[in-house]
Amino acid sequence: MLDKLNDFTQSHGALPRGRGLVTGTIALTLGILSFLGVLAFLFPQYLTTPELRKSYNVDLMRQILLGALVVGGGLSLVNILFNRSRWLSAAAFLLVTSAALLGGHKVPVHDFADGTPYIGLDWFVLDLFGSALIFIFIEKLFALRKDQPVFRAEWQCDLHHFIVNHMVVGFVLLATNLMVHKFFGWAASDGIRGWVQGLNFWVALFLIVLVADLVQYWTHRAYHEVPTLWRLHAVHHSVKSMDWLAGSRQHIGELLITRTLVLAPIYVLGFSKEVIDAYIVIVGFQAVFNHANVSVRLGPLRYLIVTPNFHHWHHSQDDAALDRNYAAHFAFLDYLFGTAVKSDQRWPKDYGVKGDYVPVGFVQQFKFPFTWKG
Template sequence: MLTAPFAASVRHVGAVVDETGDLLRRSGDLRAGRGLISTVVALLLGCLSLLAVLAFHFPQYLTMPELRHQYSVEVLRQLLLVALLLAGGLSLTNLIFARRRNLNLLAFALVLGAVALGGSRVPVGDFPNHTPYIGLDWFILDLLGSTTLFVVIEKLFPLYRGQPIFRPEWQTDLKHFAVNHFLVGLILLTVNFLIHHVFGWLVSAPFQQSVRTIAFLPQLLLCILVADLAQYWTHRAYHQVPLLWKFHSVHHSTKTMDWLAGSRQHILEVIATRVLVLAPLFVVGFGEGVVNAYILIVGFQAVLIHANVHLPWGPLKYLIVTPDFHHWHHSQDTEAIDRNYAAHYSFLDYLFGTAVKSKKQFPERYGVVGDYMPAGFMRQQWFPFRAMFAAQGKTES
């Protein structure tokens, strides 16, 4: 028989779990004055701090080799210390004022756990570079950076002013975001293998050398153009080939556009698109600095064009892809179906006759026509195969 103190502890843990689960299932506005905003920030920072400490302990398995050589460990230690202080301070303040007690106890426990494991002072010794890994560091840095930057931009320049940060289905898109980051090592390995083994025979060293003699800025603009031409026709194929649409429809199923919406993609589409877009850059032979700059641009623009943002772009909207331009691509409106394919240069759609023509300023509704996509990350990953099996069954019958 359980003793009274132990039973009370079990009930309290259960209450913390239930309240945390309820918070993660909810959507809607975070209203100031109730301690919820500071609690969410404390929980987020506490969780990410604990994950960061684990990454310090096991860098060979939890960090990307490409990033290890780029950032300063000391700067990351300072960032981790700031995150721990903020999470601990916010959660402790809320506990003192009896606000969201169970959730703030969890946040404070995450901070204590991170500190107990070494906090920002975890020593990092020598470790092998060629071990299997997940991109935990990439997930932490990108989530912090994206939320900090794009949530601010969305609040300063919103397209839909009443849209909350935690809009419906944010949980599903966060899972897509996490999986795409955690599996970045496997994705990169697969993409590089396919590019070198399928397209390697097209490489011409003299041609590549001539391309690298082009000045940086013109070479970068040319690199973006080559990538976007590949992106345009790949994207167009996703819409016009029924088999490919089954996979791409996962991306189109989000009914609310914000910075997180672009993360919703089928994992096979992620791999296929990267192979087909990066292969021409590999064959042409753009300089390493140019390709790195392109990757930074595509990373920023891919998030921005899905964001809940509206700015007066002026004539630029006919040159580059903006949020307004790409939002039409995700619309269910009749005039928007199979339009606006470009990812960087909007003039490609005007050139190829696929730009949206509408008297309306903004779309009325987003998502796939018929709203047939199931909810949840795993169901969306399985959806294309289920759809293929269903179509095959109808053919056979």
Template structure:
């Protein structure tokens, strides 16, 4: 019971983790053990816990090897920390999850044929994205940190992590809802002749085209979120983050997510870009969405006037007066320069993040309700 209380205190806290006491390695072990446990559940119930579009893209044998390596690493760290008395409560929790995962079959759970049209949550997408994003972007943030004193577990990280979990778990609902809306609202606009011409474009031109089309829609949609009071109620949740890092971009109201994805996917569907081009676009947008919120000092010289960088997007999240309602583009910074909404400042980086007045509450559930209960004073 005491160990459980310590775990609860750990998840509710924030701040820098001091090396040498087993906390850092213990958290790594526990995180890997949790992901492995979720992975074994996905192996047992793939029809309900995995994303149909995603499971066609990854190699299950490779996933099994990754899970095995993660189990070995988590178990090894847990045993080492237990033997040498380093945060034993954390080590024992990690070891217990490793043992439970192994008892449930671990990486060897067979996956037989299963129905492909069942309702599901995207547990596999959550696992792969969390593992990949945390490994890549935490490493990048430590190498090129903008705010070097900002810890990985900074204030309000729990809220952003809850947004990350929910927005990834309901990926199936989001995909289904957006596809239905796109086909219902914009199906009439699809023309075979235009689609054929678009699909015949060379890959580099088509990739540039899909990003440009998506960003033009994203720009005006994003601008509407700022200029239309009713839409700002939703978007204020995203802007309420007071710290910028790889996890901050996950803070997004589910209704905003549905609206934006529907509007961005509409021209992509109508124009008929090929699957290869759409897949490449998804990689680009996935990377930029995380990287541009990251706590990294990257400006890219003159290229920053063409491409959206962390510096460009950090200004968009600033409370500083010169940054309000500026820098809307998601990919191409030249759109804001073209439409006159680029930040003009003598300073390289903003001072403060969040909404002016800090009126958005902290906590996932409170932020979920916020657009519908907020009464502007």
């Protein structure tokens, strides 16, 4: 069973229907998330994010956990009984059973001290579960490519990126904060910060998104125009199918560089916590939604804000779209700087790196910037 699971996680093909692989994968995912969720309940001081703990509705979390256990256990049991991908469903059932034996949705939470080192396991579990639930539903309602399955080719690779990038988010935040304070601390001014914090919330929110996107635009453009940086960014562009998970394919080196540069002006200008929190929500939504397999153009608004249509063109292999559409939030920046895609087609045909020279697989893509001979 372990050999089959290992081969399964390292494969890169779309899942065929009718063999129990799709339902088995769903059951396994729910089993893993349930098991991790129970661990987070058991060891909250080490496995949960301090900022998130304060806002949790524990009863709601328990109900979600119960639902995941029931659905994951039910799907795996049905597959086992009908001899459909038993090895996969057996692994899922084992995880669900283990989670239940550890306390399941009734696992007690004991008092604990704050200030301990932690891994944001709760953020990973909630983000994967929530993103999958919300965006797969949206993709089914407004599908661009209706024949594209949820478990399309190379989904395993993108899931590996999702897992690793989320599990090291604490390190990334720590590293970026240190770099921002070290290299940009000199630029902070109490006068400017006071003025920014005195702005109306909506004005400040527009300003933070605009400032961040200006940095994002030029950083993104540099990734395309500077060969050394392209080595990192090519990993992200190697995605050949656009969906909610595709945006997760990002080299950790690019993640560190981009976050440091984008956070620098936010730190220097001193935006309030409320504005920063709202900005994080916007960034999180657009990062997933604009890669999603959805047929959304938004009419004339697409010239102002970045839409899935706008960003899909950025990932296109079409000659007219190469090194275009850099903005992450405001599309008008590309029109302003002359880098917007001009095409008579509504949507691009093919995605990915032209020449298809980036290998598939998380480890291979992690090594790619340092080993590519191009």
